[in-house]
Amino acid sequence: MIIDLRSDTVTKPTPGMLQTIMNANVGDDVYKEDPTVNELEKRLATLFGKETALFFPTGSMANQAAIKLHTQPGEQLICDKWAHVYNYEGGGVSFNSGVSCKLIDGTRGMITALQVEENINPPDFYHSPLTSLVCLENTTNKGGGACYDFEEIKKIKQVCKKNNLGLHLDGARLFNALVAKGEKAQQYGDVFDTISICLSKGLGTPLGSVLIGDGKIMKNAMRVRKVLGGGMRQIGYMAAAGLYALDYHIDRLREDHEKAKELGDVLKRRSYVKEVEAVETNIVIFYLNDSINESDFLMKLETKGVRISSMGQGKLRIVTHLDYTDEMHAHLKNVLNGF
Numbered sequence: 001m002i003i004d005l006r007s008d009t010v011t012k013p014t015p016g017m018l019q020t021i022m023n024a025n026v027g028d029d030v031y032k033e034d035p036t037v038n039e040l041e042k043r044l045a046t047l048f049g050k051e052t053a054l055f056f057p058t059g060s061m062a063n064q065a066a067i068k069l070h071t072q073p074g075e076q077l078i079c080d081k082w083a084h085v086y087n088y089e090g091g092g093v094s095f096n097s098g099v100s101c102k103l104i105d106g107t108r109g110m111i112t113a114l115q116v117e118e119n120i121n122p123p124d125f126y127h128s129p130l131t132s133l134v135c136l137e138n139t140t141n142k143g144g145g146a147c148y149d150f151e152e153i154k155k156i157k158q159v160c161k162k163n164n165l166g167l168h169l170d171g172a173r174l175f176n177a178l179v180a181k182g183e184k185a186q187q188y189g190d191v192f193d194t195i196s197i198c199l200s201k202g203l204g205t206p207l208g209s210v211l212i213g214d215g216k217i218m219k220n221a222m223r224v225r226k227v228l229g230g231g232m233r234q235i236g237y238m239a240a241a242g243l244y245a246l247d248y249h250i251d252r253l254r255e256d257h258e259k260a261k262e263l264g265d266v267l268k269r270r271s272y273v274k275e276v277e278a279v280e281t282n283i284v285i286f287y288l289n290d291s292i293n294e295s296d297f298l299m300k301l302e303t304k305g306v307r308i309s310s311m312g313q314g315k316l317r318i319v320t321h322l323d324y325t326d327e328m329h330a331h332l333k334n335v336l337n338g339f
Contacts, residue, residue: 109143
């Protein structure tokens, strides 16, 4: 039995999802003639109260397209120092859009309205890049699945309106946040100009993300997707998986959160663990004592059939997901208690 908790991207389609994929009604999406893609885009746009949505092969591409839509070369976006758009998208901000990042030292990947306001470059000072966009991430990946306080998001929106800045949400795991905080998708649609939703993380599809936004900002989204190489043909098979996930895989995220919190509690009691960060959703971040060799620890877990991630700087990550069964959970707790 291999227990792979490196990420919630390692899941396989469930039998029900596979059946839905096989029965999908498809067409050529480059011509916008795939009815299942069109249905998924309409459903998510409606859910968030937005005018339009566009299906992308990856979350990184959806984020990069959003940045391109919001900015011009030579401008600057504001984000946390741990933001996915800065750390895990291959330098795409600069490569694709010619934009630099003003990195903020936030808390667990989250920034405040005050920090945003303090880091906006004066628009009439031509020596510095023009600040044009703020990117938030909810839940935060490198921040351990932390969820923003929505009241703080609303304050950030006010700063953006006051300073004529766009506001984009990397919502790769937004449904985790919605479930954990009891929030509604419409709240986020009311605040953000664009939102990227990943279907292949907690929702368990093989691939796919959707960029949702207002009609004006999304006007050139199809063109940008084409430039980035994201045009796809009979991709309705994957869109069908997304529709299935929206029907059956949202409420069950609570199970992932509960298991993650239980694992966090186990780790807090182990002598080999120096620190466990607060667990809010499906990500557990912990640090080993200085006397423990990280590589040896990961190798020992591997011999027990357990795989987790190292995020560098002593940070280890466990991510629970829909393929992580009760049997696996019991086994892993025994393993962790046995070290």
